[in-house]
Amino acid sequence: MxxxxxxxxxxxxxxxxxxxxxxxxxxxxxxxxxxxxxxxxxxxxxxxxxxxxxxxxxxxxxxxxxxxxxxxxxxxxxxxxxxxxxxxxxxxxxxxxxxxxxxxxxxxxxxxxxxxxxxxxxxxxxxxEKGSGGDAPSSTPPSARDEPLHSSGGGEVETDCWHISLRFGPDVLRNGMDPLAFLRYLTSIGRIVLLETIADSMPNADEMNAESCYLGFEISFASTADKASIERVFDFVRDDCTLHILPPHSKLSDYVALMSQLPEDPMRLGEILVRVGALTQAELDDGLRKQQAPPENDSADSAPQMPLGEILVEQKVVSPELVDAAIIKQKQVNDKRAAEARLIRIPADKLDKLIDLVGELVIAGASVNLLATNTGIGELIEATSLTGRLVESIRDAALQLRMVQIGETFNRFTRVVRDVSRELGKDIELSISGGDTELDKSMVEKIGDPLMHLVRNAMDHGIEAPDVRVANGKPARGRLELNAFHDSGSIIIEVADDGGGLNRDRIMAKAVERGLIQPGQVLTDAEIYNLIFEAGFSTAEQVSNLSGRGVGMDVVRRNIQSLRGTVEVSSTVGQGSRFAIRLPLTLAIIDGFLVGVGRSAYVIPLDSVVECIELTRDSNGRDYINLRGEVLPFVRLRELFEFRGEAPARQNVVVVQYAGLKAGIVVDSLMGEFQTVIKPLGTIFHHVKGIGGSTILGSGEVALILDVQALIQRCTAHETQRAEQPASIR
Amino acid sequence: MIGFARLLEIQPAHMKTIFLVDDSATILLSISGILTKAGYGVEKASNAADALKKFQSGVKVDLLITDLNMPGMNGIDFIKEVRKLPNYRFMPILFLTTESQQSKKAEAKAAGASGWIVKPASADELLNTIKLVMR
CATH class of the missing domain: 1.20.120.160 (HPT domain)
Known part of the structure; x- marks a missing residue:
């Protein structure tokens, strides 16, 4: 293309x-x-x-x-x-x-x-066709336009040229038009054989206005163009001039009619026509004689010839549609549309390349910074730190380029909801909020499918049929919400419905039937709801066209997880359910917090760090501390990753937060903020819990990025089993 | 950096500059391609508000070509606004129209346009029309 x-x-x-x-x-x-x-x-x-x-x-x-x-x-x-x-x-x-x-x-x-x-x-x-009353489409010009030219009487004039009579109106120059330019334009569609300038309307010098135009032209014009094309040449001055065009081989009577319509004296015009080669003297004489002859001789012929001028005049008449046009005049400024129109289009791969390069620049910058610090030269350190700040700004700006509003994705669902609700015979209203929330373009592309699934599920299984709703005392019209908003470094996208909610007992029964849980097993609500994300799970009694094949929800979760996101369900029986997808802001570079354990460095995403405190000695042996009256469970990285050797005398707790849960991560040392270019880990590390990726430090060493969510889960949900199964990555 | 960008904007004295306003990127790209090849300098804007800003900042333009049907301020109001600016009272203005918009022609001419170009126009038609109105 x-x-x-x-x-x-x-x-x-x-x-x-x-x-x-x-x-x-x-x-x-x-x-x-x-x-x-x-x-x-x-x-x-x-x-x-x-x-x-x-x-x-x-x-x-x-x-x-x-x-x-x-x-x-x-x-x-x-x-x-x-x-x-x-x-x-x-x-x-x-x-x-x-x-x-x-x-x-x-x-x-x-x-x-x-x-x-x-x-x-x-x-x-x-x-x-409906309602038009059978009238012809107005865009087709009446074909009668040229007919009189062929049906009129008199002998044919012996010339192959068009004849154009042109009189410019006095205001042509004032309207910014140059008469000469039109003649020049005329030559782009043919050849001017002969041209006579008519200056008859030129007044005496003392009456003459230098800004007015008094000129007219009689032109003999050789061209293969049609009449409409020749007329079009003078389109821009149609209101300011009189124009008569006679095709080649017009009837003599047409010329006679023309002469009678022009303001100048017919005899003088006749001479001019002869001079430009339109007529021979004999033809002129013949024509003038005919004009004086009684009309009944050839009334059948002369009748249609007279409207020639009228037709020409008619063609200049301002179209009545003008009135309509004024009515339809658009008024309102749509700011958003205008803003969209100001966009520059660039291929996505160019942008990805830029982000890659910025990533490399960040790594290289960290290395320069480290070297500069080692030299101890103050000026050099200052200069590199300025460069560092600029690189940081470039990084932010570059990442910002990839951010797009989620609104466009949301708006697609207006149509989906409309179509699906018709199909299901349900009345469902879609409400969208937070469409201006921005997230990484690659994520917007990948979130469409999971969202589609959740929306369809909510409409198919969540929202009840109108009669059921009315019977339950709810409005017949169901409501589906799509929301997006920022929450501590993440983006939350919610799909909520006001339907029947998730049915605990049915989910339990199905899970037992599918062998996902043991009969009699006691589970919390959240655990039960999470069962619907297991592969092969479906509670719909009837498999419908839209959803309910049971292949969906596990795919939804997998897709979201591949974006480093999570999905949570909350539901109230009879009032509806809410799926919240939590996604990181960006996939490429994050602000990290560098911590040390033993001789290794780890990165904790800064977004999730709440505060850092010193681990007091008396908490040794326990797996929680008292954080201003709150119980804060923690995980010791030294134990988790099985470091050998003694812990240093002073250890620190990094308090992290994710999805409303807080936990501590105990590390040896705190090394400060660090711009982290995320590099994925190979597939063989996929099963390792607690590690989200890796990055390269300024010194060239590799640091692992902690998966805060997994660590928090480990602290809170499996606190008691912590000691049993330490994950091993070394 | 800014200084360099300004340098690039300076054109030879004989080069005529045409300001093109259309919300359709396709039209902007195709017409500006034809104009550039024909040796004109081209300024572009995708809506009337942006174009007006440039006019108000006194950009040097020999001819304005604008679409009529644009989101935001429409072409006819835009032409009226441009004509109010003292520097551009006599600048030729062409508007882009289609056969189906005949009725707009009179309205646009009344607003101060010099003429029009029927879309889609061939390169020759376009350039001939430009020569017709450009001084």
Whole structure:
């Protein structure tokens, strides 16, 4: 694909998303002209772009859609659910056509083409012909335009040239137009054979206004262009000039009619016409004689010739649509749209490359910093620390480039919720909040599928059928919420419904049946809810089209975990359930807190660090401390990672927090903040709990990044079993 | 860095600059490509508000080409605003339109446009039209 096509495809996909969005809004408020205009504009922009990249199958399809939208905009047809559904289908079809274009295929395949013509037929039948009263489409100019020129009487004039009579109005110059430029433009579509300047309206020198134009031209013009093209040359001055065009081999009577219409004396004009070669003297004489002859001789011939001038005049008449146009004038500024339009498009891989390089720069910077500190030269240390700060800013700015708002992903669900609720026969309203929350682009791409699954599950299994809801004293209309917000260095994305909630007993029964738990086993609510994420688990009594095949929730959890995220469930029977997906802000570089145990260094993500305190001696032997009246369980890294040798006299506790839980991590030394470029660990380390990745220190050594979530779980849930199974990584 | 960027903006005296305003990236890219090849300097903006800001800062422009149907301020209001600025009262203005928007032509001309270009235009049509109105 060339550059323009790539831009076109990207832009059109955005326009389609906007179109779909606006259509859905429009369903709620069909009278809103701003939204209607936005819909129209989207279709119009796609069609315009398709014309530029010469993709005819998109132009022709979108053209019909645009016509329907135009009628809608002009109030000729009314919007209803059917039309919205049809237009949404059209929008999908345009998306498919874009795929065809993007794939480089010259035309859509038979299936797609059939789908397209089916849609076009429906548009044509139901929305373009209906209510129009059978009148011809106004865009087609009346074909009668040229007819009088061929049906009029008199002998044909012997010339192969067009004849153009042009009189510029006095205001042409004042309106910024140069008469000469039009003659020059005329030569781009043909050849001026002869030209006579008419200065008859030029007043005496003392009356003359230097800013007014008094000129006219009689032009003999050789061209293969059609009349409309020649007229178009003078389009910009149509209101400021009189223009008469006679095609080659026009009837003599047409010339006679022309002469009578021009302001100058017919006799003098006749001479001019002879001079420019339009007429011979004999023809002129013949014509003038005919004009004086009684009209009844050839009334059949002369009748149609007279309207020539009228037709020309008519063509200059300002179209009555002007009034409509003024009414439809769009008013409202949509700030967000305008902001979007200011975006610069760059390929994602260029950005990834930049992030990679910044990562390397951060590592190299740390190494320089270390060397500088070793030299002890104050100026050098100062200079490197300035560089360090700048690198940090560059890192933040570069990462910011990858951040996108989640709103776009959320908005996709408006359509999903609408379609699925229709399919299920449920009435469900979607409420979105926090659409402006930003997260890493690669995460936005990967979170779509899990979200889709959760949303569909909530609609299918969560929200009850309207009659059940009413029987339970709830409003018939179900409510689904999508929320996004920041929470201590993470992003939380919530999918919440006001349905029946998770059924503890059914989950237990199913889990026993599936052999996931032992009968009679006692579990907390959270543990029970987490069972639904086990592979092969499904409680839906009937497998529906949408969900309930039991392959979903474990995949959801796996996908989220692959983004270093977690998913939590909370549920109240009868009131609904809430799935909270917690994701890290970014995948590439984090602010870390460097700690030491023995001779090794570890990184704790700074976002999760709350405070650091000294481990008092009297807490030796216990696995918790009293933190200002609160019990804080902790884990000793020295024990966890099986370090040999004695612990130093002074140890520190790093208090970390994750998802509302606090715990301590006991380390030997605190080494301060450190920009951490996350490098993944190889697959053989996957089973190791408590380690999230690795990074390279300025000295070139490898430091492991602690997985705070796993450590907290270890402290809190399995506190009592801690000593039994120390994980081993060394 | 800023100084260098300014240096790049300085063009030879004979080079005419055309300011292009359209919300469609496809149109911006295709038209600016044609204009650049034809030896014009091109300034671009994707909406009227941004373009107005540049005009208010006194950018040197020999011709303005603007779309009519844009989100935010529409092309006709934009043309009116530009005409209010003393430096651009006599600058030729062309607007982009389609056959289906005939009715807009009169409205745009009344707002102060010099002429129009029917989309999609061939390179020749575009350049000829520009020559027609540009001084």
């Amino acid at each position: 060339d550059e323009i096509t790539t831009v076109f495809v990207t832009e059109s996909r955005e326009q389609l998303a906007a179109l779909e969005d606006a259509l859905l809004q429009l369903e709620g408020s069909p009278e809103d002209n701003d939204i209607l205009n936005a819909v129209f504009r989207s279709a119009h922009t796609i069609k315009g772009g398709a014309g530029v990249v010469e993709c005819n199958f998109i132009v022709s399809f979108t053209h019909v859609v645009e016509n329907v939208l135009d009628r809608l905009r002009n109030g000729e047809i009314k919007l209803n659910g059917d039309l919205v559904a049809l237009l949404l289908a059209c929008s999908d079809h345009i998306g498919n056509l874009l795929d065809v274009l993007a794939a480089g295929t010259p035309a859509p395949d038979a299936d797609l083409a059939a789908e397209g013509s089916a849609l076009l037929n429906r548009l044509q039948r139901d929305w373009l």
